[in-house]
Each structure stands twice: as structure tokens, then as C-alpha cells.
Amino acid sequence: MVELDDEAVRVRRLVEILAGQLQAGDPQWSATLEQARTVATTITDPRSRIDARLRVANIDHVISLNAGDVSGALGHLDRCLELIGAARVVDVAEADQRRLDEQEWGVRLNRSQALQAIGDIDGADAECVVALDLASRTGNAGRHRAATLCTVAAIASEREQWSRALRYATEAVDECAAHNPAALGVALVNLAQAHAAIGDYDEASRVADRAEAVVDDVQSGAALAHVRGYIAMGRKDVERAAELFGEYAESAKEHADFLEPHHRSESLKALGFGVHRRDPLGAREHYLVVVERIRAEEGAPMTLVAALVQLSGATQDCALTEVDPVTAQAWHEEAVGLVAQAADLALAHNRPTMAAVCDLTGVRYAEQFFREATAVNRPALRAALATVLAAAVYLHHASFSSSRHAQRRHFAAERGTEAFALAFVVAARLGAGDVIAELVELRSAAAFFIPTRGVRDIGDSGTRTPREQTGREQLGSAGSGGADGDVPGRPDLADLMIGDGPAPAAGGTPSLVATAPPPLLLTPSAVVLTEAFDVARTRFGLVDDRDAVATW
Numbered sequence: 001m002v003e004l005d006d007e008a009v010r011v012r013r014l015v016e017i018l019a020g021q022l023q024a025g026d027p028q029w030s031a032t033l034e035q036a037r038t039v040a041t042t043i044t045d046p047r048s049r050i051d052a053r054l055r056v057a058n059i060d061h062v063i064s065l066n067a068g069d070v071s072g073a074l075g076h077l078d079r080c081l082e083l084i085g086a087a088r089v090v091d092v093a094e095a096d097q098r099r100l101d102e103q104e105w106g107v108r109l110n111r112s113q114a115l116q117a118i119g120d121i122d123g124a125d126a127e128c129v130v131a132l133d134l135a136s137r138t139g140n141a142g143r144h145r146a147a148t149l150c151t152v153a154a155i156a157s158e159r160e161q162w163s164r165a166l167r168y169a170t171e172a173v174d175e176c177a178a179h180n181p182a183a184l185g186v187a188l189v190n191l192a193q194a195h196a197a198i199g200d201y202d203e204a205s206r207v208a209d210r211a212e213a214v215v216d217d218v219q220s221g222a223a224l225a226h227v228r229g230y231i232a233m234g235r236k237d238v239e240r241a242a243e244l245f246g247e248y249a250e251s252a253k254e255h256a257d258f259l260e261p262h263h264r265s266e267s268l269k270a271l272g273f274g275v276h277r278r279d280p281l282g283a284r285e286h287y288l289v290v291v292e293r294i295r296a297e298e299g300a301p302m303t304l305v306a307a308l309v310q311l312s313g314a315t316q317d318c319a320l321t322e323v324d325p326v327t328a329q330a331w332h333e334e335a336v337g338l339v340a341q342a343a344d345l346a347l348a349h350n351r352p353t354m355a356a357v358c359d360l361t362g363v364r365y366a367e368q369f370f371r372e373a374t375a376v377n378r379p380a381l382r383a384a385l386a387t388v389l390a391a392a393v394y395l396h397h398a399s400f401s402s403s404r405h406a407q408r409r410h411f412a413a414e415r416g417t418e419a420f421a422l423a424f425v426v427a428a429r430l431g432a433g434d435v436i437a438e439l440v441e442l443r444s445a446a447a448f449f450i451p452t453r454g455v456r457d458i459g460d461s462g463t464r465t466p467r468e469q470t471g472r473e474q475l476g477s478a479g480s481g482g483a484d485g486d487v488p489g490r491p492d493l494a495d496l497m498i499g500d501g502p503a504p505a506a507g508g509t510p511s512l513v514a515t516a517p518p519p520l521l522l523t524p525s526a527v528v529l530t531e532a533f534d535v536a537r538t539r540f541g542l543v544d545d546r547d548a549v550a551t552w
Contacts (some may be wrong), residue, residue, distance in 0.1 A: 002091055002099075008048035011040050015055045016247050022062060025258045033059065037338045047090055054083040054103070061110060065260055068297055070118050077114065080107045098139055105134035105144055112151050117262060119301040121158050128152055134362070142179030149175055150183065150190050150358035158302075162198045163402035164412065165551055168208055169194040185215035189223045196227060198407055199414025201234045218255045222263050225251055229270060237253040242277055245270035265294050276310075280317035287311035301349045305342045309361060312338035316365045332369045336362050352540040353398055356391040357415060363388040363422050373429050385435065387428045389532035392419035394540040396442065396518040405514065438528045443552050447516035 004012075014036040021029035036059070040052040061076035068550035084104050091100060112127035128151050135144035149172035156165035169191040176187040188211035197206035208228055215221050225248035230243035252259060252267035268290045287310050294304045312335045319331030343358035366384040370377040396419070399412040420443055427435040520528040527533070527548045535544040 002047060002051075002096060002461055003050055005043065005045045005048040007039055007043045008045070008052045009053040011036050011043075014039065015059050019062075020068075023219070025218050025255050027257075033063065045275060047087070050087050050090075054080055054087070057083065058107070058110075061114075065117070066258060067115060068264065070114055073114050074111065077107055077111045078517055087324060101134050102138040102144070105131050105138055105148075108153060108399050109148060112155070116151075116154065116158065117260070118298070118532065119302055121350075124151075124158075125155050128155060140179075142175065146172060146175030146178075146180040146187070147183050150187050153194060154189050157194055157197055160351055161401075161406060162194070163404065165194045165197065166191075166407065166455075166515045176415060181214075185211055185217070185220045185224075188214065189220055189227060192224075192227050192231075196231055196234060198402075199234065199410040201231045201407070218258045219260060220257055222248065222252055222255070226263075226266055226270070226469065229273075233273070239275060242274040245273045246371075262300060263288065265297075265307070268293070269307055272310060274315070276314050276317070280314050280321060283314040284311065284318055285313055301345055302351065305346050305351070305358070306353060308338050308342035308345070310360060312336075312342070312361065312365075316368070317502060320368060328369075332365060333367050333496050336370070339365070347539070352394065353415070356394050356398075356419075356540055359387050359391045360395075360415075360419055360422060363391070363426065367422060367426055367429075369385055373431070381426060381430055383430065385423070385430060386531070386535070387531055388419060388423045388426060389435070389439075390535035390539060392416070392439075393442070393529060394534045394536040394542050395419050397536075397542055397544065400447070400514060400516045402494050408514065433527075438522060441520050442517070443524060445520060447514040448517050450513055450515055466525070516544070516550075519544065519548040521548045521550045524550075 003039065014032055018029050018032040018036060020026075021032060036056055040049075040056050043049045043052050057076045060521065061073040061080070064070075064072035064076060084100055084107065088097065088100055091097065108127045110129040112124040112131060115121075115124035115127060131148050132145065135141055135148050140146050149168050151212055153172055154171035155161075169187070172187040173184070174192050176184040188207055192204045192207040192211060195201075195207060204227070208224060208231065211220075211224050214447070215224050225244065229241050229244035229248055230544070231245050249267040249270045249415065252263045252270075256264060269287075272283050272286045272290065275286055281443055287307060291307045291311055294307055302499065315331055315338060316335035319328045319335060322328035322331055335403045338488050339358050339362045343355045343362070346352075346355040346358060363384045366380055370381055371382055395416045396412075399408050399416050423439055424436065427439065519533060522528045528551070532546070533542070537544075
């Protein structure tokens with residue numbers, strides 16, 4: 001057991017007080033921090049000095065992160081790892097090493113979250129893998145695994161692995177309820193965000209209501225307020241969204257010194273939402289400032305993507321309300337260029353679904369601006385048609401990335417449905433009957449079912465969470481047999497169709513999994529939307545090497 005001198009113990013107590021002050025938004029935190037730093041510099045005992053400097057470096061990373069200095073925060077965390085390494089040389093007892101594993105677990109998890117903030121998802125993922133391994137070696141494995149799963153879910157969402165994000169977010173809620181009740185609010189907010197990301201706003205709202213009862217810190221409260229605004233926006237309740245985003249922005253401004261940096265840019269965007277409803281030109285000026293600030297602060301890339309899309313929307317509305325045709329054309333072209341920048345940035349950071357949604361937004365602008373096809377605007381409409389067809393093909397396939405039918409349904413309703421609707425409208429405006437016929441073929445094609453023993457979620461490694469393993473074991477032991485001469489324990493068709501039940505364990509009972517229809521033959525020699533499939537492959541990374549099949 002490591003023995004610390006009185007001054008090192010005092011530093012520990014001061015840092016604990018400081019952490020509570022930061023969570024509660026108490027302005028006395030700065031005085032407490034200076035006191036802790038001063039005491040730490042006076043310690044002469046080598047081991048006590050390591051502990052005190054570790055505590056101060058760890059809280060310094062929080063201060064830097066709240067100030068928007070992510071590089072500084074990572075520097076403090078690197079210092080923490082150095083100090084833990086130095087302590088491992090001195091503390092060789094098994095119990096001491098386990099305690100140091102716990103400290104390193106916290107630092108690795110914090111590094112993962114900081115790397116997420118600057119868009120380094122691969123680095124964040126690598127740190128999370130180390131954190132999960134360390135969690136299993138600590139004296140409180142369940143509690144630490146629960147907290148780590150929250151970050152795993154967030155990373156999956158960043159990678160657009162919606163099914164994995166929901167799976168791990170659900171698991172995190174269960175683990176936190178059992179082992180880490182203090183983190184339950186964070187886990188519930190993450191789960192609400194995961195449901196909202198696929199378009200299941202009803203479930204997201206229900207989970208947010210659960211979170212309301214347990215969230216008790218500034219950070220989680222801000223995240224919850226933001227997700228409620230996002231839910232209202234997704235439901236197309238513009239007035240309610242503006243109200244909620246306004247409340248979120250006001251709260252973020254009040255607690256600016258205690259919030260992670262992304263809340264500053266998010267709250268500025270949220271303010272613009274309310275302005276946009278009554279004054280598109282004012283909103284455009286507001287979003288120009290937001291975009292420049294995010295660029296100057298080198299904020300998270302996807303935050304910039306969202307800001308560019310909002311700026312493009314305000315600019316497009318300026319075009320639609322402008323009476324001078326030359327000025328209106330200039331506004332429209334600028335809006336299309338802005339959303340194209342957003343799409344390119346999303347692709348550069350491996351967000352194909354976001355890029356496809358940006359492409360749809362640009363097509364929507366063209367459809368709004370060119371209400372009928374003329375000799376002058378026909379080239380722009382044809383370019384818009386080619387764009388929307390590729391996006392529709394990709395989003396149609398992406399909606400099958402989950403083995404759960406409810407997730408597929410919500411994803412399709414949120415993204416794929418609009419893609420097809422826009423494609424039909426633009427094709428009709430151009431009089432492209434051949435394209436309409438091909439769209440009908442693809443839209444009418446049924447899902448293609450394949451048997452599998454493993455997991456089909458895109459990006460899934462095949463490993464299952466304990467929740468799913470337990471569910472599958474229960475399914476296997478209970479079976480569905482007994483009726484109509486079925487063999488006890490053998491699943492019937494309802495079990496084979498995964499639906500919203502537990503996903504199959506690797507090597508387990510075969511299941512039928514829905515996939516997107518394969519390429520379709522319109523005629524014996526013509527594949528439906530061939531060019532759109534080719535663009536979806538090159539632009540969004542669509543993978544579908546199946547042979548084309550005849551329709552009807």
C-alpha cells in the first residue's frame with residue numbers, strides 16, 4: 001500500500017473539491033485550482049510528488065478541454081501517462097498495479113474523448129480498446145466497463161455504425177444501472193442520441209425523459225438539452241425546436257466556463273436556428289461567423305460540416321426570397337457550393353452517409369430554385385438528377401446495415417424516402433421517363449434474405465455484448481417448439497427473422513437477415529441505374545458485387 005505525505009493527501013482533497021465545483025458550475029474552482037497547484041509544488045517526498053502532480057495534470061486537462069484547447073488537454077493527459085509509468089516502477093505490488101490500472105483507464109478514456117473532439121476517430125478507437133482492457137483488470141471492472149461502453153457507443157455513431165451505436169449504448173445503460181448509477185444520466189443521453197441518429201424520434205424522446213430524472217451535472221444537462229432540440233427538429237416541429245435550441249444556447253452561455261468546447265459552437269448554431277425562421281439574411285450573417293469561428297478554433301470536422309449545411313440553408317432561403325433574378329441566382333449557386341463543401345469534408349472524414357445527405361440537400365436546393373425545366377437550367381437539373389440517383393442508391397443500401405427491421409424502417413424514413421421522392425420529382429421535371437421506370441423497379445424490389453450464423457451489422461466485428469449473448473442463450477434454451485409438432489428448442493420462422501430481437505451469436509442458430517436487393521436487370525442486357533451504382537461505389541464506397549437478377 002502506497003503511503004502519501006499529508007500535503008499529497010491535501011492535494012487529492014482539493015482536486016476532489018475542484019471537480020465538484022466544475023460539475024456544479026461553481027466559480028470558486030479557479031481559486032481551488034491555484035491552491036492545489038501551489039501545494040503540489042512544495043512536496044518533497046518522491047512518491048507523494050508523483051501522485052500530487054498526476055492529480056493536478058488530470059484536472060488541468062479538464063480545464064484545457066473546457067477552454068477549447070484540445071491539444072493542451074492531450075498534453076496534460078500525456079503527462080499523466082508519464083507519471084503513471086513512473087509510479088509503476090515504484091509500486092510493484094499487485095494491488096498497487098491494479099490501482100494504477102484504474103488510473104490509466106481513466107486517462108485512456110479521457111484521451112479517447114479528447115481525440116473524438118478533434119475528429120481523430122481512429123485514435124479515439126485505439127485508446128478505447130486499451131481502456132476496455134484496463135477496465136477488466138481494475139478492482140471495479142463493472143463500473144469502469146459501463147463508463148467505457150458510453151464512449152464505444154459514441155465512436156460507433158461517429159463511424160456511422162448506427163446498429164453498433166445503439167447496441168453499445170443500450171448495453172451501457174444496463175451496465176451503468178447495475179454498476180455505475182452515477183453515470184446513468186450520461187448513458188441515457190447517449191442512447192437518446194443514438195435513437196435520434198437513425199430517425200427513431202419517439203424512442204429518443206422516451207429515453208430523454210428517463211435521462212431527465214437522473215442527469216445532475218452541467219455537461220450532461222447541456223447534452224440532454226441539445227438532443228431534445230435535435231429531436232424536435234427531426235420531427236419537423238420548427239417552433240418547438242427553436243424554443244428548445246434557444247434554451248440550450250442560453251444555458252450553454254451561462255455555463256460556458258464549465259462545458260466542453262463543442263458546446264460553444266453547437267450553442268451558436270442553435271441560436272441561428274431561431275433567427276433563420278424570421279430572418280434568413282440575418283441567419284446567414286450569423287452562420288458566417290459560426291463557420292469562421294469553428295475554422296479558427298480548428299473545431300471538430302463534423303461540427304463544421306453541420307455549420308456549413310446550416311449556412312447553405314440560410315443562403316438558399318435568401319435566394320428563394322430575392323426578387324432580383326441575378327442576385328437570387330448568385331445566392332443559390334453559393335448555397336449549392338457551401339453544401340458541396342460540407343459533402344467533401346464529410347467524405348474526407350469517412351462519413352459517407354452524411355455526405356449523401358449533403359448531396360440530397362444540394363439537389364433539394366436545385367428542385368426548389370428551378371421549378372420548371374428550361375433550356376437554361378436543364379444542365380443543372382440533369383446534374384442534380386445524377387447526384388440524387390447515386391445518393392438514393394447508397395442510402396437505400398445503407399438502410400439495410402442493421403439486422404433489426406425497426407432500425408431499417410426508421411433509417412429509410414429519415415433518409416432514403418426523401419432521396420427517392422426527390423429523384424422522382426427531378427426526373428419528372430426533366431421528362432426522363434426511362435429513369436422513372438428504373439426508379440420504380442428499384443423502389444418496388446423486395447428485400448433479399450440470406451441465411452447467416454454470424455452478425456451482419458456493417459462494421460461489426462462479430463462480438464456480442466453480454467446482453468445479447470444472454471438473450472440468445474435464453475432463446476436457444478426456451479426455443480419455440482412444442483406446437484404443431486415442432487421439435488423442442490428448434491427456432492421457427494419467427495425466430496429466424498431477427499426483427500427487433502437479439503442478434504445471433506457467431507456460430508449460433510442460423511437466421512434470415514434482410515439485405516438490399518441485388519442489382520436488377522431492367523432488360524436482359526440493361527442493369528437498373530447502372531451509372532448511379534457506379535457513382536455510389538466510387539463516391540460513397542458502396543460494396544455490392546452480386547450478380548444482377550431479373551425483375552418481375
